[in-house]
Amino acid sequence: MNPLVQRMRPFGTTIFAEMSALATRTGAVNLGQGFPDTDGPAEMLTAAAEALRCGHNQYPPGPGLPVLRTAVAGHQRRFWGLDYDPDREVLITAGATEAITAAILALCEPGDEVICFEPYYDSYAAAIALAGAVRRPVTLRPDGDGRYAFDPATLRAAFGPRTRMVLVNSPHNPTGKVFTPTELTTIAALCNEHDVWAISDEVYEHLVFTDADAPHIPLATLPGMRDRTLRVSSAGKTFSCTGWKIGWASGPPSLVAATTQVKQFLTFVNGGPLQPAVAVALDLPDSYYTALRDGLQAQRDQLVAGLSAAGFRVLVPEGTYFTTADISALGGTDGIEFCRSLPQRCGVVAVPTQVFYDDSEAGRLLVRFAFCKRPEVIAEATRRLSALRRRR
Ligand code: PMP
Numbered sequence: 001m002n003p004l005v006q007r008m009r010p011f012g013t014t015i016f017a018e019m020s021a022l023a024t025r026t027g028a029v030n031l032g033q034g035f036p037d038t039d040g041p042a043e044m045l046t047a048a049a050e051a052l053r054c055g056h057n058q059y060p061p062g063p064g065l066p067v068l069r070t071a072v073a074g075h076q077r078r079f080w081g082l083d084y085d086p087d088r089e090v091l092i093t094a095g096a097t098e099a100i101t102a103a104i105l106a107l108c109e110p111g112d113e114v115i116c117f118e119p120y121y122d123s124y125a126a127a128i129a130l131a132g133a134v135r136r137p138v139t140l141r142p143d144g145d146g147r148y149a150f151d152p153a154t155l156r157a158a159f160g161p162r163t164r165m166v167l168v169n170s171p172h173n174p175t176g177k178v179f180t181p182t183e184l185t186t187i188a189a190l191c192n193e194h195d196v197w198a199i200s201d202e203v204y205e206h207l208v209f210t211d212a213d214a215p216h217i218p219l220a221t222l223p224g225m226r227d228r229t230l231r232v233s234s235a236g237k238t239f240s241c242t243g244w245k246i247g248w249a250s251g252p253p254s255l256v257a258a259t260t261q262v263k264q265f266l267t268f269v270n271g272g273p274l275q276p277a278v279a280v281a282l283d284l285p286d287s288y289y290t291a292l293r294d295g296l297q298a299q300r301d302q303l304v305a306g307l308s309a310a311g312f313r314v315l316v317p318e319g320t321y322f323t324t325a326d327i328s329a330l331g332g333t334d335g336i337e338f339c340r341s342l343p344q345r346c347g348v349v350a351v352p353t354q355v356f357y358d359d360s361e362a363g364r365l366l367v368r369f370a371f372c373k374r375p376e377v378i379a380e381a382t383r384r385l386s387a388l389r390r391r392r
């Protein structure tokens, strides 16, 4: 008999674990799971090593080390002009994942509805299900120019008496979409009108490319949103340390206190010696952040060119680690099958985005490739992928 609770049964193993295991088993180049293959800033690594050696190895305080909460608040003031009190409005978490899960568990009664945009990051659906809440996905569809967008009328129609919150992720995984000022204004207006909370997942806040239509705009900076948004980010993407799992949530004291209430019983705390190191990283000069973005933008360009040459129709991303591509020109009819056979066909792993939709038709022909990899790795992957075109 399966001991797993009913509400978790639909979830299986995450696609990231499945595809990374496939890459390991087959020796394929892994452009599936989004993790960089280079280390983060040396200053941060040195600070972590020092903290390990100098006795920072016990539980940090529940809300996180003061030095990190202060750095998180300072960073948001510096880049986004957002003011948070490090003592009452910032919480350190086990990655962005825990911040989002704890907030959903803290805010949703069974039957409450959470509006999110699909394709959605996989942990959102699981957290909503664990809370006994109901997800109301609004689909992002590529327009004629290959830009993902939502229909404002569909978003409006998703709001109802049980809507508890909207979950927004910009820059967006898996599409690489950066929500436009108009789209964010629409979302904010509906949150205000219906008096609902927002969780804004901004883990890719520093990865908006120079040719994007607009810069990154935190949802909390829009009118009426500062006091109804829990803004979430983490060190993983900004400082190339996805294995550290140091994240944070910032928002009005009531939202942070509610999230803390749940978080304390999930992990209590994590990453004691890593917290002061992330504080060092957050204070790095602007040149660090610019170089990170420029490097990833060059890798994006390299991968987009390689995928296009291999015959994919690429939906060029404006930010993040990822690009999506349509497989139909290569004869693909189902992204899951395509990704499962790709290692055998040409030695590359990608992720089918179909698994991030409730409307699986909408994502059936789309697959995601990660470009947070060294240029030589991307070059090898695209060389292998070019075999797809030749074999057609
Ligand atoms: N949200 C999004 C959109 C992500 O892509 C990821 C993966 N980094 C996370 C949340 C989880 O972040 P973390 O590893 O800090 O938990």
Ligand code: GLN
Residues within 6 Å of the ligand: 014, 016, 017, 032, 033, 034, 035, 173
């Ligand atoms: N965020 C990463 C991605 O989208 C993976 C995170 C994970 O493996 N859970 O690829």
